[in-house]
Amino acid sequence: MFCFLLSTFYFLFSFISYAETVRLDRIEMKRDRGYDYLDVYTTGWSEAKGLLLENKLYIDFPGAVVGQPEFLKRKSKRIADIAFEQKDKTTARLVITLKKSVDYDIVNVFGRDKTVIEIGDRLDGGFTRQFAWETKIAGKKGAPLKPVKLAPVVARADLPLRGKTIILDPGHGGDDPGAAGCGSLPEKELTLLTARACAERLREAGAAVILTRDEDRRSNLRDVMSFANGTNADIFISIHYNSTENGRIAGSETYYHNPVSRRFAEAMHEAVVRGVGEKDRGLHRVPFYTVKNARMPSVLLEPAYLSNEEEYERASSASFREKLAGSILKGVKEYFGSRTH
Ligand SMILES: [Zn+2]
Known part of the structure; x- marks a missing residue:
């Protein structure tokens, strides 16, 4: 009986902590005014951070797990591929493989649990x-x-x-x-x-x-x-x-x-x-x-x-x-x- 109670508590506890963990919910690729956009919906607040290393753009979601997000894909002249992975225990990561040099911006829409990643052609630098x-x-x-x-x-x-x-x-x-x-x-x-x-x-x-x-x-x-x-x-x-x-x-x-x-x-x-x-x-x-x-x-x-x-x-x-x-x-x-x- 005690064992049963314990496992019930354990089940409840893990269910609650799972429910509280932020997950990537839906990712939508869009195109507008010459830019590529990725709208990433999460099940809670996570402030995404980007890192551009040559032809890979990494977007990290701290305090989040990847889960199995719905992914609405579309063709892009800048994006070759998008993969999701669990970077570490508490960070979900999008790995965007690029076809060309880009500039990007990230807007975390507070209150809507949504992150917008804007990707455009790289403006010439130095x-x-x-x-x-x-x-x-x-x-x-x-x-x-x-x-x-x-x-x-x-x-x-x-x-x-x-x-x-x-x-x-x-x-x-x-x-x-x-x-x-x-x-x-x-x-x-x-x-x-x-x-x-x-x-x-x-x-x-x-x-x-x-x-x-x-x-x-x-x-x-x-x-x-x-x-x-x-x-x-x-x-x-x-x-x-x-x-x-x-x-x-x-x-x-x-x-x-x-x-x-x-x-x-x-x-x-x-x-x-x-x-x-x-x-x-x-x-x-x-x-x-x-x-x-x-x-x-x-x-x-x-x-x-x-x-x-x-x-x-x-x-x-x-x-x-x-x-x-x-x-x-x-x-x-x-x-x-x-x-x-
Ligand atoms: Zn110099």
């Missing part, structure tokens, strides 16, 4: 500018390299980055200001300020940090990379800020090139997008000089567009740099913490 800059600057004689090596703040055995050496490469400098942006601070100054803030956080976590420059100075990119490759550093992070002719474009982008960098780049992009809270403009594989020539896992960060007025205002503040430095630290820790080899 790839071409960055390449043009590299071509111009790569062959140009620069000032001799003057890197600065900074020891960990304290050498405690329990610090997460103890024993690691990290190269931070603040983009531009000297006669090369980088992007002018919408205000008085050129890219070369913001990259240096960011690298310094970031170095502090990494050193506090036990890492040794090498800055490829710690003053207003431009060295040849070939010199930067041959130096970096001679250091035995564990990872390499190039810091830039983006810009383009279209002042409406805003958001964080991350680049990598060599396959060995992919997992590091994913961790960094996720940490930056979540940490600084700008629009997610995706992780991309592009053969920029630094990430192509680094012989260690490497990324090039473009956390914000200086050509967008509002984003410039935010990105040029000390509080943004602190958030960004914290995000970079988080991404680096995540990478080393979850590394299996």
Whole structure:
């Protein structure tokens, strides 16, 4: 009898907790005004978050299980496939495989347990500018390299980055200001300020940090990379800020090139997008000089567009740099913490 009661309670309890768990209920693909839309209905409130990694767009629903949602599919010139999976015990995930480069937005409609994902063609970003800059600057004689090596703040055995050496490469400098942006601070100054803030956080976590420059100075990119490759550093992070002719474009982008960098780049992009809270403009594989020539896992960060007025205002503040430095630290820790080899 007691056993029966217990199992009844257990049944009731599991029924109640199941009933309280948010499930994906229905997913509808739609098309309107040149955009693709995904309307995702859930059985309760879950604030969806996106992450764009090359040709995959991941939409996570925290506190939700996948269940068996009804799926109203339709043809799309941008979406090749949509799959559902349980990312972990408490997160349901949509995996959208893309046919082309896109921009996306997510609107969580509070009170209606509905999330709208808008997917449109990617507005052109800074790839071409960055390449043009590299071509111009790569062959140009620069000032001799003057890197600065900074020891960990304290050498405690329990610090997460103890024993690691990290190269931070603040983009531009000297006669090369980088992007002018919408205000008085050129890219070369913001990259240096960011690298310094970031170095502090990494050193506090036990890492040794090498800055490829710690003053207003431009060295040849070939010199930067041959130096970096001679250091035995564990990872390499190039810091830039983006810009383009279209002042409406805003958001964080991350680049990598060599396959060995992919997992590091994913961790960094996720940490930056979540940490600084700008629009997610995706992780991309592009053969920029630094990430192509680094012989260690490497990324090039473009956390914000200086050509967008509002984003410039935010990105040029000390509080943004602190958030960004914290995000970079988080991404680096995540990478080393979850590394299996
Ligand atoms: Zn740059």
